[in-house]
Amino acid sequence: MYKKIIWLIIILLILALAGYLKFLYPGSQLQLKKEFRYVNAMPVEHFYNAYEKSCGILYKRAIAGGEVKGKSYDDVLKCFQRSFERCESKNIFLVEDETELSDKKITYSLIKVIKKNDQNECIIQNFFEEQDLLLPEDVQPISFVNTCTVLKSGFDAAFSCEPLYIMEERAKRVEMKNQL
Numbered sequence: 001m002y003k004k005i006i007w008l009i010i011i012l013l014i015l016a017l018a019g020y021l022k023f024l025y026p027g028s029q030l031q032l033k034k035e036f037r038y039v040n041a042m043p044v045e046h047f048y049n050a051y052e053k054s055c056g057i058l059y060k061r062a063i064a065g066g067e068v069k070g071k072s073y074d075d076v077l078k079c080f081q082r083s084f085e086r087c088e089s090k091n092i093f094l095v096e097d098e099t100e101l102s103d104k105k106i107t108y109s110l111i112k113v114i115k116k117n118d119q120n121e122c123i124i125q126n127f128f129e130e131q132d133l134l135l136p137e138d139v140q141p142i143s144f145v146n147t148c149t150v151l152k153s154g155f156d157a158a159f160s161c162e163p164l165y166i167m168e169e170r171a172k173r174v175e176m177k178n179q180l
Helices: 002-024 029-035 042-048 073-086 154-159 164-179
Strands: 053-063 066-069 090-097 105-116 122-132 142-148
Touching: 029 053, 042 090, 042 105, 042 122, 053 073, 073 090, 073 105, 073 122, 090 154, 105 154, 122 154, 142 164
Parallel strands: 053 090
Antiparallel strands: 053 066, 090 105, 105 122, 122 142
16 A cells, blocks of 8 residues: 555656656756856856845747747846846846847856946946857957946846947948858
8 A cells, every 4th residue: 555655646746756857957047057157258147146135037939930038038127127226136148049040159158237327327237248159259249247227128128338439349240140
């Protein structure tokens, strides 16, 4: 009798684990954190070494005919918008994967809410890196670290605090791609 109960419990645990791995794990925060753990990019390193609380990873992959988002995409975005409105020290890690499109680029951005300034505006800091896979390997990715008080909405938050010279650098890279 006890052996049957033990075997039933073991079978139920195996089924529960298989169900979790099949339906809940893909796209979850746990899976995303493990997936980006060893990516060689400045924002990724800062995300894993950050001391403040994190709202999580905001992940979006563009595919032909649509896009795939991480499971808790909306919750992560709401958490960060709330922390920005309250000026609570938190961060968010944004990943936009366009490797399946013709652009073939990946954007990583770590945005931190720092504190309020003298004018009672919330200061954010953005660690940004955009890797273009169509360019030769010797071409450095577009990257910057900058602070500002304006947070763009939605996934465009990755481009918050973008300096002017980055726009000029993107124009140069478009020309470089056209020449290849």
